[in-house]
Amino acid sequence: MSLKHKTPMLDELEKGPWPSFVTEMKKAAKKSPMAEDGLGQLEKSYQTKLGYWKHGGIVGVLGYGGGVIGRYSDLPEEFPEVAHFHTIRINQPSGWYYTTKALREICEIWDRYGSGLTNMHGSTGDLVLLGTNTESLEPLFAEYSSRGWDLGGSGSCLRTPSCCLGQSRCEWANYDTMDVIYNLTQEYQDELHRPAFAYKFKIKAAGCACDCVASIARSDCAIIGTWKGDILIDQAEVKKYADGGMNIQDEIVGMCPTECVSYDGKELKINNPQCNRCMHCIAKMTRALRPSGERGATICIGSKAPIVVGSLLSWVVVPFIKVEAPYTELKELIARIIEWWDDNAKPRERIGELIEVKGMRPFLEAIGVPPQPQQVKEPRKDPFIFFKDEDFEKIYTKDKY
Amino acid sequence: MEEEEIKEKIFAYSTQMKGKKKLKEKDIIKKIAADTGLEKDVVKKALRAMINVGKLMYSYGGGASSVEIPSDEYLKEKGML
Numbered sequence: 001m002s003l004k005h006k007t008p009m010l011d012e013l014e015k016g017p018w019p020s021f022v023t024e025m026k027k028a029a030k031k032s033p034m035a036e037d038g039l040g041q042l043e044k045s046y047q048t049k050l051g052y053w054k055h056g057g058i059v060g061v062l063g064y065g066g067g068v069i070g071r072y073s074d075l076p077e078e079f080p081e082v083a084h085f086h087t088i089r090i091n092q093p094s095g096w097y098y099t100t101k102a103l104r105e106i107c108e109i110w111d112r113y114g115s116g117l118t119n120m121h122g123s124t125g126d127l128v129l130l131g132t133n134t135e136s137l138e139p140l141f142a143e144y145s146s147r148g149w150d151l152g153g154s155g156s157c158l159r160t161p162s163c164c165l166g167q168s169r170c171e172w173a174n175y176d177t178m179d180v181i182y183n184l185t186q187e188y189q190d191e192l193h194r195p196a197f198a199y200k201f202k203i204k205a206a207g208c209a210c211d212c213v214a215s216i217a218r219s220d221c222a223i224i225g226t227w228k229g230d231i232l233i234d235q236a237e238v239k240k241y242a243d244g245g246m247n248i249q250d251e252i253v254g255m256c257p258t259e260c261v262s263y264d265g266k267e268l269k270i271n272n273p274q275c276n277r278c279m280h281c282i283a284k285m286t287r288a289l290r291p292s293g294e295r296g297a298t299i300c301i302g303s304k305a306p307i308v309v310g311s312l313l314s315w316v317v318v319p320f321i322k323v324e325a326p327y328t329e330l331k332e333l334i335a336r337i338i339e340w341w342d343d344n345a346k347p348r349e350r351i352g353e354l355i356e357v358k359g360m361r362p363f364l365e366a367i368g369v370p371p372q373p374q375q376v377k378e379p380r381k382d383p384f385i386f387f388k389d390e391d392f393e394k395i396y397t398k399d400k401y
Numbered sequence: 402m403e404e405e406e407i408k409e410k411i412f413a414y415s416t417q418m419k420g421k422k423k424l425k426e427k428d429i430i431k432k433i434a435a436d437t438g439l440e441k442d443v444v445k446k447a448l449r450a451m452i453n454v455g456k457l458m459y460s461y462g463g464g465a466s467s468v469e470i471p472s473d474e475y476l477k478e479k480g481m482l
Contacts, residue, residue, distance in 0.1 A: 056462030058471055062479065063452060065459030065466050134478050155459065155466030156425065194449070195459060195466035196426040307464075347425070348465050 003029050005040030009047060025117065034115035034131050037081035041073060059086055059134060061141040065195040067151025068137060084133035088114070089126035089152035090144065091185065091192075094178035095165035096121065105147060113140040123218060124202060125162025126152035157195035158188050158338075163205035164212040172282065173207025174225030174295040175323035180205050183327055184334070191338075198345035201338060205297075209279040215300070215314070220351045221334060222300040222314045223323070229293015230272040231281070237288035238268045252281050297323045297330075298374075301337065302352025312352040317364075319374040333367065340366040361386050402437060407447040408456070410437065415457060415470050423460070423467035455481045 003026065014020045025042075028035035041052055052074040059070035069087040076083035090106070098106075106127065110116060115131030122128040132140060141151065152160035161184050164170070166177030184203060185192070191201075204215035207225040215222035242248055248263045260274035261281055268288070270281075277298075282289045299321060300314035323330055340363060341351040355363050360382050364371055376382045410433055418424055426448065433444045448468070451457045458471040476482035 056460070058458050058460045058469055058475055060459060060461075062455060065452075065461070070461065138479065155461045155464065157466065194426070194452075195461075198425070198427075199465055342427070347423075348463075 003036055003039065005036065005043060007039055007043040010039065010043050028116045032111075032116045033081040034085070035117055037079040038085065038115060038117070038131060041075060041079045041082055044075070044078075053085070059137070061137055061151070064151060064193045066154040066157045066193055069154050071131075082131065085115070085131040086134065086137065088129040088132065088137075088140065089122065089124075089154055089160065090129065091150045091152040091160050092121055092125050092127050092162065094163055094181045094185075095168055096125075097165070097168070106144075106149070109140065109143045109147075113143070124152070124159045125204075125213075126160045151193065153192045153195075153200075155195040156197045156199050157193070157201075158191040158197070159200050159202045160192065161185050161188075161203040161205070162213060164207050166205070166207040170207055172210065172225075172279070172291070174227055174291070175207065175297055176325075177205040177207045177213075177223075177225070179325065180223065180323060180327060180330070183325070184331070187331060197338075197342055199348045199350055201341070201351065203334070209277055210283055215303075217303050217313055218305075219303060219314065220301065221337065222303065223297045223330070224300060225295070225323075226277045226298045226320065227291040227293055227295050228320065229291065231270050231275065232290050232292045233268055233270065234288050235267055238285065239266075241285055241288060246285075252284055255280055295323075296320050299333065302350075302355055304350045304352050308348055308350070309353055309356070312350075312356075314352070315377040316374045317367075318369055319372060333369075336367040402439060404447050404450065407433065407437065407439065407444060408451055411444070411448055411451060412456065412470070415468065419470060423462075423465075424469075425466070426468055429468060455479060 007022070010022045013022045025035055025039050029039055045051055054072040054074055055070065057070045060066070060068040067089050069089070071085045071087055073079050073082045073085060107118070110118065110129050113132055113136040114129055117130040119128035119130055161181045163177035163181040164173070166173040166175070168178060191197070201221070202219040203221045203223070204213050204219035205223040206213050206215045209224055209226065211224060215224060238248070248268065252268070253261045253263050257278055257280070258274050258276050260271040262269045282291065298316055299318035301317045302312050303314040304312050318333065321329060321333065337351070341354055344358060345351070345354050360371070360375065371386065411429055414429060414432055415424060426445070429448055430441050430444045433439070434441045437444070448457070452459065452468070455471060455476060457468050458475070460467050460469040473482055
């Protein structure tokens with residue numbers, strides 16, 4: 001069956017050995033007029049170098065403020081099937097585990113109410129369904145919710161928390177990331193579905209510093225697994241790596257960010273107090289090295305993409321916190337962080353930006369965390385000299401200084 | 402104060418601000434709580450009740466959300482008018 005729109009420019013994106021979203025859209029277009037017009041409008045955008053989507057407005061399911069992103073075509077006469085092309089975010093299961101039955105269920109419902117196009121997954125972590133009209137939103141939501149699915153977050157809310165697969169498959173996970181995220185998702189249902197914040201707030205949980213979920217770059221609050229003990233070394237396995245051709249000096253010692261690893265050609269040594277638990281050496285020498293001792297997480301705050309100010313990476317705020325069910329300590333800390341941000345932020349201001357504006361002192365005081373060396377973001381920054389008015393009084397009166 | 406009265410005040414404020422400022426939930430709660438002397442949670446409960454029945458609705462643009470009075474057209478689409 002031939003498609004009604006010619007797509008010479010999009011066809012270029014099908015060439016080469018890699019997968020192509022154009023090919024997938026064409027497959028969907030054979031049975032979905034919406035996908036077909038979507039291709040047509042996209043081709044037009046490529047030809048004219050202009051976008052034709054309007055975004056936002058009042059669109060959603062009753063009672064919810066998140067989970068649906070309104071999208072409308074600027075060319076409804078030319079591409080009537082995509083006059084409405086709303087995006088739906090479905091809250092993904094922790095660790096993105098699905099049974100094939102669940103995936104079929106999602107797709108079967110989506111084929112009935114939408115374009116059939118999906119995005120597995122969006123950058124926040126949700127399962128994204130691309131393209132439906134306003135009339136279909138309520139019945140679509142009713143179908144999904146009756147089967148146990150829920151919408152994810154969008155707008156000025158707590159965005160859908162997400163995590164790496166953690167202890168379900170990974171020996172390096174220092175805590176149960178999936179359980180934490182499930183608990184936080186349940187705890188913050190209201191904040192997730194009812195956008196009451198100044199702007200978005202994202203939580204991601206990574207079991208270790210390998211950070212497979214990219215929490216350090218893509219979440220306002222990154223919960224990154226760490227440990228307190230030494231890195232245990234199996235010297236016989238180190239020798240096997242060396243005998244197998246690994247250049248330990250270059251690949252391990254030379255790439256340690258804190259220069260705490262040394263190797264004399266026979267024995268590998270780690271100066272553990274200097275180690276910042278980055279996981280590089282452990283990930284490279286999986287059979288020779290492993291963490292030990294007490295496990296928990298480091299809380300990093302502040303990363304974001306560049307909108308109001310430039311992009312930021314998260315930095316350490318709490319060097320170590322125990323992460324054990326029912327996660328009371330963690331939940332209380334997150335509640336204090338969100339409260340301070342929500343009380344002080346201007347519209348569209350992320351927490352990382354707010355800390356840069358207000359400084360670390362009021363932030364740390366508000367969340368009840370003492371200043372610590374690990375919180376220094378970069379040299380010559382965050383010196384933590386917390387002078388208060390009474391200190392100056394003492395200077396003037398020579399009472400203390 | 403009865404919840405219906407609080408809802409009326411919320412709706413009046415939303416109407417007054419329509420087209421002037423995109424109101425966040427917090428803006429409405431702060432204003433009504435300050436005007437009436439009620440606890441913020443009480444105002445929040447009334448606001449949420451209005452959102453639940455479509456009297457007010459969440460709006461979204463550029464990643465940020467606000468609370469607005471829905472149009473008749475939208476309420477018709479939802480089968481509420």
